[in-house]
Amino acid sequence: MIDLETIDRVIAEGPYEPTWESLSKVRVPGWFPDAKFGIFTHWGLYTVPEFRNEWYSRNMYIEGYPEFDHHRETFGPQSEFGYKDFIPMFTASGFDADEWLDLFARAGARYYFPVSEHHDGYQMYASEISHWNTVETGPHRDIIGELREATLKHGLHFATSNHRAEHWWFMGHGRDFDSDVRGAEADAKGGFYWPANPEPDNQDLFSVPKPNEEFLDDWLLRVCELIDNYRPEMLYFDWWIQHNAFKPYIKRLAAFYYNRGAEWGVPVIICYKDDGMAWGAGLFDVERGGLSTATPYVWQTDTAIARNSWCYTNSLDYKNLAELIVTLVDTVSKNGNLLLNVGPRADGSIAPHDRDLLESIGRWMDANGEGIYGTRPWRLAEEGPTHAADGSFADQTALEYTAADWRFTAKDGSVYAFCLNPAGASALTSATFAAYHDGIRAPFHGIIAGVEQLGAGPVAWERTADGLVITPAERPGTEANVPIGFKITIA
Numbered sequence: 177m178i179d180l181e182t183i184d185r186v187i188a189e190g191p192y193e194p195t196w197e198s199l200s201k202v203r204v205p206g207w208f209p210d211a212k213f214g215i216f217t218h219w220g221l222y223t224v225p226e227f228r229n230e231w232y233s234r235n236m237y238i239e240g241y242p243e244f245d246h247h248r249e250t251f252g253p254q255s256e257f258g259y260k261d262f263i264p265m266f267t268a269s270g271f272d273a274d275e276w277l278d279l280f281a282r283a284g285a286r287y288y289f290p291v292s293e294h295h296d297g298y299q300m301y302a303s304e305i306s307h308w309n310t311v312e313t314g315p316h317r318d319i320i321g322e323l324r325e326a327t328l329k330h331g332l333h334f335a336t337s338n339h340r341a342e343h344w345w346f347m348g349h350g351r352d353f354d355s356d357v358r359g360a361e362a363d364a365k366g367g368f369y370w371p372a373n374p375e376p377d378n379q380d381l382f383s384v385p386k387p388n389e390e391f392l393d394d395w396l397l398r399v400c401e402l403i404d405n406y407r408p409e410m411l412y413f414d415w416w417i418q419h420n421a422f423k424p425y426i427k428r429l430a431a432f433y434y435n436r437g438a439e440w441g442v443p444v445i446i447c448y449k450d451d452g453m454a455w456g457a458g459l460f461d462v463e464r465g466g467l468s469t470a471t472p473y474v475w476q477t478d479t480a481i482a483r484n485s486w487c488y489t490n491s492l493d494y495k496n497l498a499e500l501i502v503t504l505v506d507t508v509s510k511n512g513n514l515l516l517n518v519g520p521r522a523d524g525s526i527a528p529h530d531r532d533l534l535e536s537i538g539r540w541m542d543a544n545g546e547g548i549y550g551t552r553p554w555r556l557a558e559e560g561p562t563h564a565a566d567g568s569f570a571d572q573t574a575l576e577y578t579a580a581d582w583r584f585t586a587k588d589g590s591v592y593a594f595c596l597n598p599a600g601a602s603a604l605t606s607a608t609f610a611a612y613h614d615g616i617r618a619p620f621h622g623i624i625a626g627v628e629q630l631g632a633g634p635v636a637w638e639r640t641a642d643g644l645v646i647t648p649a650e651r652p653g654t655e656a657n658v659p660i661g662f663k664i665t666i667a
Contacts, residue, residue: 178305254355266522276323305397392421399429464478497533546592605644
């Protein structure tokens with residue numbers, strides 16, 4: 177069983193120290209900049225009601241919230257049927273790790289990130305620290321263990337996400353009225369709802385009540401246990417590790433993790449949002465958004481196939497295939513990776529619409545992956561009138577792209593050009609590659625040897641004063657507004 181003495185010994189013996197100066201020497205794993213596309217899953221106890229979103233466990237205890245009323249109408253008063261009473265219902269009867277990874281691999285993913293513990297405090301893996309886990313309760317299965325085994329068997333890189341930090345306050349509203357949160361399960365360490373503190377301003381990095389040493393030690397032990405037992409190549413944390421109380425602990429955790437990676441001979445790294453870590457001490461991640469320009473550093477965006485939830489619910493606002501592909505292409509053109517979330521249903525099956533979206537992404541990647549995997553930004557990332565917003569939570573409204581919007585990548589001396597919305601046009605024109613005319617130089621002042629449509633082969637093209645005019649091949653079975661990619665060979 178992991179203990180604080182072991183953690184301190186690993187930190188003392190390894191090359192990384194718990195300081196930003198030392199941790200900033202970490203390097204992104206070599207495979208990551210080439211991978212471009214990963215799958216994220218939010219699946220846990222919070223999925224059982226399949227209602228609104230993954231914050232059900234918090235919101236069901238707040239009077240005036242839809243979850244509060246839905247819970248009473250569907251399951252009864254919170255004093256008689258609380259969140260913990262979903263555990264026997266969480267049987268995972270439709271869960272098959274190999275089936276999931278078959279689908280994710282077909283979608284074109286190169287790495288996989290399941291959530292190991294969400295804000296609700298229910299662990300999806302075997303633990304000696306808490307009995308509230310999927311091995312001892314609910315499905316009586318090591319979900320993360322099964323997913324790790326299937327991930328490696330399918331040749332993908334295994335990572336995991338931990339959202340325990342927010343549990344400091346996540347169940348606290350249940351103390352405000354007669355509910356099952358009152359009592360031993362919240363008052364004593366080891367209880368499912370513990371510590372159930374009043375919710376502070378969860379965006380204020382100095383808000384009180386701030387996590388105390390007992391909770392922070394427990395957080396550190398849980399994550400280090402996860403690291404040792406499941407050896408993820410990447411870790412992801414949600415936003416609340418930015419709170420000032422976590423600062424010395426995240427440094428210790430990172431030093432432990434990076435030293436374990438050095439010991440295993442496996443490069444590892446932590447994904448963080450905003451300024452949760454010092455620059456360079458981990459991998460910068462943008463939640464539900466992106467960057468406005470190409471960067472010299474590799475980064476990641478995590479977003480979901482639905483706008484309004486990370487887990488499966490009965491009211492998902494789905495993005496369409498074109499929007500998801502545009503997000504991928506735009507991200508890759510700017511030196512980023514896309515981590516795309518899908519939420520399995522409560523029983524562990526993947527809903528037909530979710531499955532269809534992933535299968536469609538996979539078919540697009542089969543044809544266009546050459547211009548995605550292993551590429552780097554070209555000297556121009558984009559062309560056209562439509563630009564993705566810079567920063568987080570920019571995915572709440574879909575942008576309307578046109579045939580004049582292009583994104584570019586580069587590999588092996590060739591340029592890959594993606595028209596973001598060909599809209600069924602018989603000819604597509606990229607102004608970036610316009611021919612030299614009347615003394616005017618276009619952004620590209622070189623010689624083009626040939627143009628191929630990815631997945632279709634050589635196509636007709638012509639350089640004019642207006643641009644590179646390409647006659648695309650037909651794409652049977654593909655929606656007209658889905659991006660189309662071309663390989664431009666340079667003489």
